[in-house]
Amino acid sequence: MTTFAEQPADILARLEQLRQADAPTHGGHVLSYVYDSGLAELDELAAAAIRMVQPVNGLDPTTFTSVAVMEREIVGFARDMLHGDGDVVGSVTTGGTESCLLAVKTARDNWLAAGGVGQPRLLAPVTVHAAFQKAAHYFGLVLDLVPVPPAGVVVAADLVARFGDDVALVVVSAPSYPFASLDPIEKVAAACLERGIACHVDACIGGWVLPWFTDVPPWDFRVQGVTSLSADLHKFGYAPKGASVLLQRGRDRQRTQYFATTRWPGYPVVNPTMLGSKSAGALAAGWAIVHALGTDGLAALAASCEVSTQTLIALVDEIEGLRVVGTPVGPLLAVATDEAIAIDRRVDPHHWADQVREHGFLLQLQPGLTQADGTHLAHTTHLTVTPVTEHVLPELSRALRAAADEVRGVPPVTSEQVLGSLPTEIVADLSSPDAGPLDSATAYGLLEQIGLVTPGSVGAPLPDRMAPFLALIEALPASLTERLLVELLARLVEPA
Numbered sequence: 433m434t435t436f437a438e439q440p441a442d443i444l445a446r447l448e449q450l451r452q453a454d455a456p457t458h459g460g461h462v463l464s465y466v467y468d469s470g471l472a473e474l475d476e477l478a479a480a481a482i483r484m485v486q487p488v489n490g491l492d493p494t495t496f497t498s499v500a501v502m503e504r505e506i507v508g509f510a511r512d513m514l515h516g517d518g519d520v521v522g523s524v525t526t527g528g529t530e531s532c533l534l535a536v537k538t539a540r541d542n543w544l545a546a547g548g549v550g551q552p553r554l555l556a557p558v559t560v561h562a563a564f565q566k567a568a569h570y571f572g573l574v575l576d577l578v579p580v581p582p583a584g585v586v587v588a589a590d591l592v593a594r595f596g597d598d599v600a601l602v603v604v605s606a607p608s609y610p611f612a613s614l615d616p617i618e619k620v621a622a623a624c625l626e627r628g629i630a631c632h633v634d635a636c637i638g639g640w641v642l643p644w645f646t647d648v649p650p651w652d653f654r655v656q657g658v659t660s661l662s663a664d665l666h667k668f669g670y671a672p673k674g675a676s677v678l679l680q681r682g683r684d685r686q687r688t689q690y691f692a693t694t695r696w697p698g699y700p701v702v703n704p705t706m707l708g709s710k711s712a713g714a715l716a717a718g719w720a721i722v723h724a725l726g727t728d729g730l731a732a733l734a735a736s737c738e739v740s741t742q743t744l745i746a747l748v749d750e751i752e753g754l755r756v757v758g759t760p761v762g763p764l765l766a767v768a769t770d771e772a773i774a775i776d777r778r779v780d781p782h783h784w785a786d787q788v789r790e791h792g793f794l795l796q797l798q799p800g801l802t803q804a805d806g807t808h809l810a811h812t813t814h815l816t817v818t819p820v821t822e823h824v825l826p827e828l829s830r831a832l833r834a835a836a837d838e839v840r841g842v843p844p845v846t847s848e849q850v851l852g853s854l855p856t857e858i859v860a861d862l863s864s865p866d867a868g869p870l871d872s873a874t875a876y877g878l879l880e881q882i883g884l885v886t887p888g889s890v891g892a893p894l895p896d897r898m899a900p901f902l903a904l905i906e907a908l909p910a911s912l913t914e915r916l917l918v919e920l921l922a923r924l925v926e927p928a
């Protein structure tokens with residue numbers, strides 16, 4: 433009989449207690465990160481499926497054949513849903529980021545195989561998900577981000593004008609995460625086809641829900657020229673985190689996604705995705721959910737999301753001082769200040785989000801961005817709408833209205849306010865090209881000076897008000913902010 437260092441019941445009690453401090457994952461009070469179908473049976477089913485494959489190693493579908501069957505069925509379902517023909521093949525990955533990374537790696541390797549010379553380029557609107565910045569960084573591509581107009585939809589001709597022999601991949605979104613903008617996919621993909629350039633549609637957020645939205649122009653494999661597409665099961669496929677689908681047009685293209693080696697004294701390695709040994713949990717849960725919902729179930733949930741989104745768009749349009757950015761396509765929207773009205777009637781979207789939190793709902797603050805051409809995209813607040821939103825709509829509507837009334841006329845946080853205790857010379861010095869990398873101690877010292885960490889305290893929960901934090905992100909040079917955020921997150925998991 434084994435004696436445990438701690439009793440299972442006590443360990444679970446502690447976890448229970450830790451979970452209490454988390455943002456609520458169910459009930460529709462958090463409008464980002466979590467995708468609650470509102471169907472408790474679906475969660476039970478997913479949990480049971482995960483349990484059944486708990487000991488399985490997803491690394492080897494020839495040894496654990498259940499993995500191959502589940503993956504094949506999900507890929508088949510997704511291919512039908514996204515109008516792919518027999519030439520479309522795919523993989524289940526561990527998430528949107530992995531799908532995006534692999535789409536880029538595949539495109540790079542095909543570009544090289546086709547005789548590409550020099551450094552390949554990844555071309556996309558600036559609204560493309562940050563996962564593609566990560567992919568360019570990991571896989572050595574030049575990142576070429578095209579500025580977008582204030583409504584968030586890239587002008588197709590602006591993208592096409594930058595085509596060249598060095599472009600290994602063009603990425604468009606269905607829709608983009610920051611503004612729910614649907615890129616001009618038909619135009620861009622047609623131009624890509626003509627030039628022989630690969631074109632990825634990032635439908636990580638839209639992939640499992642847009643197929644049932646009304647009046648959406650073609651954005652999937654119906655569009656010739658689309659060579660790959662990512663669609664996250666762990667978003668509007670309602671699976672627990674750890675599952676996404678990457679579809680590719682053309683077996684030969686797709687084979688370069690794989691990594692294989694027999695050149696070591698161990699087992700032959702043949703990996704379609706980034707990981708080696710991996711859980712089959714999210715795959716099994718996603719597979720079970722897709723079977724349980726089927727097309728009709730997904731359609732019904734999508735319909736709920738569409739109605740709630742329209743309701744929220746109409747609501748925000750009615751709130752004096754706020755406006756919806758562009759024309760959202762999909763169950764998400766971004767909200768900005770209405771600059772058409774008098775300053776004292778405007779509502780700052782970040783003060784608004786902070787105030788909405790006081791009313792029990794968590795919205796996501798998005799920083800403004802100065803684009804390469806010098807134009808500025810306003811800071812916004814993001815809402816992702818899910819099937820449970822329907823159940824909290826009256827309460828949410830009251831919160832959104834009341835919060836706007838409470839902060840109307842309050843000016844946005846200025847950089848002077850947030851940089852107050854941080855002399856501008858220090859910022860200039862630290863971000864000058866010859867400053868060298870910032871060491872951990874200096875970065876931590878800056879975080880203390882800004883007031884983001886308290887000396888001697890363990891962990892750093894979100895500040896009560898996020899508006900000043902976002903203003904800080906905008907006020908400091910990106911490289912410095914990025915380094916400070918790395919320090920903040922790294923310290924979070926350092927043993928005391």
Ligand SMILES: *Cc1c(COP(=O)(O)O)cnc(C)c1O
Binds near residue numbers: 529530607637664
């Ligand atoms: C969520 C998302 C991603 C990245 O997905 P993760 O699952 O968070 O890794 C990529 N693109 C878009 C449009 C997304 O919404």
